[in-house]
Amino acid sequence: MxxxxxxxxxxxxxxxxxxxxxxxxxxxxxxxxxxxxxxxxxxxxxxxxxxxxxxxxxxxxxxxxxxxxxxxxxxxxxxxxxxxxxxxxxxxxSNGKKQIPEKLYQWLVSDIGFAVWFYDDGYYYVRDRSLYLYLGTVSRKEATIAKDVLRKRFNLQSTIADKGKKGFALYFPASERNKVRDILTKYRVPIMAYKIPD
Missing domain, CATH: 3.10.28.10 (Homing endonucleases)
Structure with a gap:
């Protein structure tokens, strides 16, 4: 293939x-x-x-x-x-449960991967213009891997937020909104436009 x-x-x-x-x-x-x-x-x-x-x-x-x-x-x-x-x-x-692998950096190369991931699990909060990418029930170490890969690959700055039962999420402040928007609009899907920051 x-x-x-x-x-x-x-x-x-x-x-x-x-x-x-x-x-x-x-x-x-x-x-x-x-x-x-x-x-x-x-x-x-x-x-x-x-x-x-x-x-x-x-x-x-x-x-x-x-x-x-x-x-x-x-x-x-x-x-x-x-x-x-x-x-x-x-x-x-590798352990039967979905995880964020340590080698993610060598697999997530193009920003279309971030766009798809965000369309699936990301949220834009209009009130404060911030964004979250929900990671689910991964470990803090896995959340750190995700955060570091997005920073190194796509210059996206985020912090790890503990959302309790929802697991960890990456929080992107309003200052990152334009960078996220630029990536998402490259791969715009009309039905998912509500996730694209204004």
């Missing part, structure tokens, strides 16, 4: 964000993307970035929310299985 550096960075951004790399054998894995139905356009945009990986169209599924008991619709697209994705599974799930 051949992909270029920008596609690989986009793929890394997806894995850091909402994507799941599912083991399919001793060496192979596949990529699973899911989005709420309202964000179908975004899921399709992601699959077009990695055309060689995906076949067919997204599948519409329904789920019952465990707390609210409300039914909601979402779309799913799964890639073909490959040893390359098996290698990424070993990198990001």
């Amino acid at each position: 051949k992909i270029n550096q920008e596609q690989e960075s986009a793929l890394i951004g997806m894995i850091l964000g909402d994507a799941y790399v599912q083991k399919t054998g001793s060496r192979n894995a596949r990529l699973r993307l899911e989005q709420q139905d309202a964000h179908r356009e975004y899921l399709i945009w992601k699959t077009h970035l990695l055309k060689g990986l995906f076949q067919g169209k997204p599948t519409m599924l329904k789920r019952i929310h465990p707390k609210t008991q409300k039914t909601y619709s979402y779309v799913r697209q799964q890639s073909n299985a490959s040893p390359y994705l098996g290698k990424l599974r070993a990198l990001f799930y």
Whole structure:
């Protein structure tokens, strides 16, 4: 499977964000993307970035929310299985749980990876013009790796915020807003425009 550096960075951004790399054998894995139905356009945009990986169209599924008991619709697209994705599974799930790998710097090369990651897990707070990139239940060491990579690769300055049960997040002050906006507008997806700082 051949992909270029920008596609690989986009793929890394997806894995850091909402994507799941599912083991399919001793060496192979596949990529699973899911989005709420309202964000179908975004899921399709992601699959077009990695055309060689995906076949067919997204599948519409329904789920019952465990707390609210409300039914909601979402779309799913799964890639073909490959040893390359098996290698990424070993990198990001070495202990069975998704993690931020120590070698992230050598994988997250293009800023499209940050854009995808932010579209998945980032939030822009209009009131104080600050931004957060939620990392989930990673360790502080993993959060530090993410912070350092974004600073070294893309000159994005952030601090680590402990969000309690939500885990760690990277906090970008208002002074970083223009830099984040410049990256996101390069890879603008209309349905996700609400995440782009003004």
